[in-house]
Structures are given as C-alpha cells and as structure tokens.
Amino acid sequence: MSLSPPVVASGLTFSYGDGPPVLAGVGFRLHEAEVLGIVGANGSGKTTLLRMIAGLLRPQAGTLGVTIPSPAVVFDRLPFQEALTGAENMRTILALRGRKRAADRQVGAGCLSDFGLAKASDQPVSAYSFGMRRRLALAEAFAGEPSLLLLDEPTVGLDPLGRDALADALEQVSDRGGAVLAATNDADFAERCCSRVLLLHQGKVVAEGSPKSLIAELAAPTIIAVEFTGPVSIGSPPGGLATLDVPSARAAADYDPPAAADTVTPRALEFSSRTGTAALADLCAWFAAAGADISSVQVREPGLADVLRSVAGVGLEAGHQAAIDVLGVPGS
Amino acid sequence: MTGAVWRLQWAVALRRRRLLLWNLLVPALLLVPVALSGAAAVHKAVVFTLFFAFFGAYGSCIPLIRDGGSGWAEKVLLTGYGARPWLVERLLASAALDWAQLVPVTLVLVWLASGSPTDTAAILTAQAVALLFANLLGIAVAAVVKSLAEAALGCAIVCLVALHLAGVFRAPTVGTWAETASQLSPFRPLLEVWRSTLRDGITGLSVSWLPPLALAAALALFVLAAGVIGRRTAENRAV
Numbered sequence: 183m184s185l186s187p188p189v190v191a192s193g194l195t196f197s198y199g200d201g202p203p204v205l206a207g208v209g210f211r212l213h214e215a216e217v218l219g220i221v222g223a224n225g226s227g228k229t230t231l232l233r234m235i236a237g238l239l240r241p242q243a244g245t246l247g248v249t250i251p252s253p254a255v256v257f258d259r260l261p262f263q264e265a266l267t268g269a270e271n272m273r274t275i276l277a278l279r280g281r282k283r284a285a286d287r288q289v290g291a292g293c294l295s296d297f298g299l300a301k302a303s304d305q306p307v308s309a310y311s312f313g314m315r316r317r318l319a320l321a322e323a324f325a326g327e328p329s330l331l332l333l334d335e336p337t338v339g340l341d342p343l344g345r346d347a348l349a350d351a352l353e354q355v356s357d358r359g360g361a362v363l364a365a366t367n368d369a370d371f372a373e374r375c376c377s378r379v380l381l382l383h384q385g386k387v388v389a390e391g392s393p394k395s396l397i398a399e400l401a402a403p404t405i406i407a408v409e410f411t412g413p414v415s416i417g418s419p420p421g422g423l424a425t426l427d428v429p430s431a432r433a434a435a436d437y438d439p440p441a442a443a444d445t446v447t448p449r450a451l452e453f454s455s456r457t458g459t460a461a462l463a464d465l466c467a468w469f470a471a472a473g474a475d476i477s478s479v480q481v482r483e484p485g486l487a488d489v490l491r492s493v494a495g496v497g498l499e500a501g502h503q504a505a506i507d508v509l510g511v512p513g514s
Numbered sequence: 515m516t517g518a519v520w521r522l523q524w525a526v527a528l529r530r531r532r533l534l535l536w537n538l539l540v541p542a543l544l545l546v547p548v549a550l551s552g553a554a555a556v557h558k559a560v561v562f563t564l565f566f567a568f569f570g571a572y573g574s575c576i577p578l579i580r581d582g583g584s585g586w587a588e589k590v591l592l593t594g595y596g597a598r599p600w601l602v603e604r605l606l607a608s609a610a611l612d613w614a615q616l617v618p619v620t621l622v623l624v625w626l627a628s629g630s631p632t633d634t635a636a637i638l639t640a641q642a643v644a645l646l647f648a649n650l651l652g653i654a655v656a657a658v659v660k661s662l663a664e665a666a667l668g669c670a671i672v673c674l675v676a677l678h679l680a681g682v683f684r685a686p687t688v689g690t691w692a693e694t695a696s697q698l699s700p701f702r703p704l705l706e707v708w709r710s711t712l713r714d715g716i717t718g719l720s721v722s723w724l725p726p727l728a729l730a731a732a733l734a735l736f737v738l739a740a741g742v743i744g745r746r747t748a749e750n751r752a753v
Binding site: 236237238251252253255257259260261262263265266270274275277278279280282306 | 516519521581594
C-alpha cells in the first residue's frame, strides 16, 4: 500500500475556450480499495474531470496529484482495430502495456470470458454490437489488474448480465486494493457498485458520501403507488394518515373526470410517505372504507436517482441552495 | 520501443485484404499504362517518382488522422506506450508496408523497361529511401491538419513542393540553392535511378550519399519531435 492516495485533487478549475467553467473548484481524494462514483447530470463536468485525471487535460487552476501512472481507462468513445478479433485487440492492448507473456494472455482471455465475450473473441470487432464493444473495452481495462481505473459511463449499452459482470469486476479490483473512479449518471449503478459518491452539479461538488448516507440526508420520501380496478372517489385522508403527502398524490393515470386533488376519481395514485411503509396499513384501510377496489400496491424506496433529481432537477435556478441545505454540503 | 505497434500495423494491413488488394492493383493500373505508353523516359520517371511519393505520404497521413479522430491514438497513448515509440514504429511499419506493396509493380515496370538486376536493386533501394521520406512528410501533415480533407490537401501540397525541390519537375539551375536542395532531397535518387533504368541518356548511376544522409537527419529530427507530434495527433478529435 502506498502512503498517498492514488488521486488527490484540490480546487480543480477548467473551461473550454472562453466558455463558462466546466469545473469550478472540484476537490476530492480517491483512496485505495475504493470505488468512487462521480454522479451528475449531463454536462455537469464528469468527463472533463476524468480526462483531467487521465492526463489529457490540464487544470487551469487547482492541484491534481495522480500517483499511479497510466491508469486503465474506458472513455465515451470505444476505438478498436476493427479488422482484428476481440482477442487480438485484447492482446494488442496488453502488449502496448508491456504485458506479452503467456500468463498475461491468459489473464486477457479470462477477462473476455468474465465479460461474456469468450465465444465472440474470435470474431472481428467490426461484427460486434455496441454492447459487445462496451464489454470488450471494459475487459481490456480490467485485464492486467490495474491499480487505478477510470471509467466514463461504464454501463451505457450494457445488458443486465454485462452490468453484473461489471459489478463483479469492480468488486475484485476493490478487494485487491485497486482504486476506481467511475463517472456516471446511472444512479442505480452508483448505488450498487460505488462505496462513495461525489455529486457533481454544474462543475461543483455539491454532495459527497456513501449512497446510503446521501439518500438519508436528502430524506427523500417513500413512494407508495396504488392502482384500482376502476375509478374511485376518495375524500380527505383520515387522521392516521396525516404524515402522508396526499396528493402530492400526483395521479399517475387518467382522471375520470378531472377534479380537485381531494375529490379525484383516479384509477391510480402515488403518495409520498415520509414514514416509509408505516402508513401502508392505514392507507389500505382508508381505501377499503371508501369502497375502492385495489388491484396493486407498489412501494418504491428512495434512491440515489432521487438525490440526483433533487439536485439537478430542482436546479440552481429555483431551489439549488435549498437542495444543498437539505444535502448538508459543507462549505456550499 | 517493444515492437508492439510495428506488429499491429502489419497484422492490420494483412487482415484488411480488400485494401491490400487495392494497394497492389491501383499502382499497377495507373503505372503500367504509363510504362507502355510512348511518353518520353524523363516523363515516365517523373510520373513514377511522383506516384511513389504520394503513395507514401497519403499512406501514413490518412490512417493517422483516422486513428486520431476515432480515439485509437489516444487509447494507445493512455496505455503508457509513449508518443515517440508509437510514432516511430508507425513510421517504419508504414514505410515498410508501402515498399512491400509496391515491389510487384516495380518489378513489372523494371521488366517493361528491360532493366537489369542492378537497376532493380537500385530502384528498390531508392524507393525505400523515398518512401521513408514520404511517410515522414505524411505524419508531419497529420500533426497539423484537422480533417481528412485538410490532410488530402496538405499531403498534395507538401509532396509537390518536396518533389519540386528535388528537381523532379524542372532541373535546378547549376550553382543555386535549388541545386543544393535537389542534391539533398531523398526523392532525388528515385528519380535518377528511374531515368537511368528508362535509358534517359544517363549512363551509370549518379546517386550520391547525400539524400540518405539528409533523410537520416530528417529522421533524427522526427524522433526528437515525435513526442509532441504524437500527442498533437492524438488530440486531433475532429474528422
């Protein structure tokens, strides 16, 4: 284990030409055995930050220390030697990294297999689908046991099996002590695979922490979606449901006919509950008393996507500061 | 420098059989009719030299621009391979491939000119020198242009100027800087051996060691600048 973290960034600032700052004072540390997710909406500066860490862009202000030279990277573009097979591409990348022994080739073949490309490895890459290209790029990056891995939107184009393979590979890197920086706007992936998340909004870090802690800090409500077999009339909720946000109850389906929120006759309703599923029994009892016939009830716990929506959706214009206050970002 | 890029260039060239076939056929389709024509020997020599120069320059420039635009160049550099070895190996492989692809048509042209084995050896040697220089020019163009269209234009201009300086189109005035430049040009030996082979009144070879020395100097400069050129090429994302 080295003494200093693989990546230490402080006050990173960057603009393209005379444009507005893409990064405005970004700072963080990436530790060994850590999978750090950089989560943010499109244009929040994630890719620029990754390219800077890879050495392709220089910060215009701030300091950046990367202790591991030549990290393995997968960027948005997936360039390959199209005439060569997947296995030949893999061997080429390993050879360029100076790994030409038979053992290295076996590692490469193993990575191709891990990402479900064992059968396709003898086909030319020109015959690969987009998802297969993504898998090949990931397999190349993970081959050779990298100590530092930079991934830009790694789940784009991946099917569920590919996502599972990626999650397994990330776990292996982390277990081995490697560090991973993954820029993504796939909140599910970040929640599943990242030990820590950096929430980037308009070039600034607006929140940092484990996915669970961010969700808890945001205090996003549980969504309870109720569907009925037909239109029903509901009145005001009984006292036991005072904590229920009725309706914010935004009707997910058609109203019949349109009416005020507390007198609608919807076929489906969504409720925001700040007490989790505790209100579920009272909610069902309320509808039973109103003679409503429930066809299904779905409960959706808040996730990182809700945190992202809160920051990106509420946005700077209207309630950015409020969102930041909720998130409790130090120094914002 | 481990030879990984050299091997890659050869593997890709041999795998792309359609392109390989074109690279073998097109020179023959263009040059054999010229050889069979009643054109003056000096004009034939000019056409052959010009074609080989363009073949080399375009052959190194266009793929490099493509690799910059596709992100492959960036990918190679991000493996830590280094811009200098990448570009030097690429230059050598590209020139060697061009030479190998032009050997068949060269043999046909020499045979049509009733050339001797000595002529053949001289032409193939001069061709190697000229192709290496032309590939060097192509890579230099690739480092400064931003698109395939600019590359095509840039290669044409640079090659024509270099050929002009070599005295390919008009013999330079004796005792001027133009004569010195032509004596140094790596394109010059190719022109002269073709003229000799085509019996253009030249008796014996007048090829000097100066052009290869000039080429060696150009290569040394290239190796020094290859790091910058390589990074510049990899940054070229617009095609």
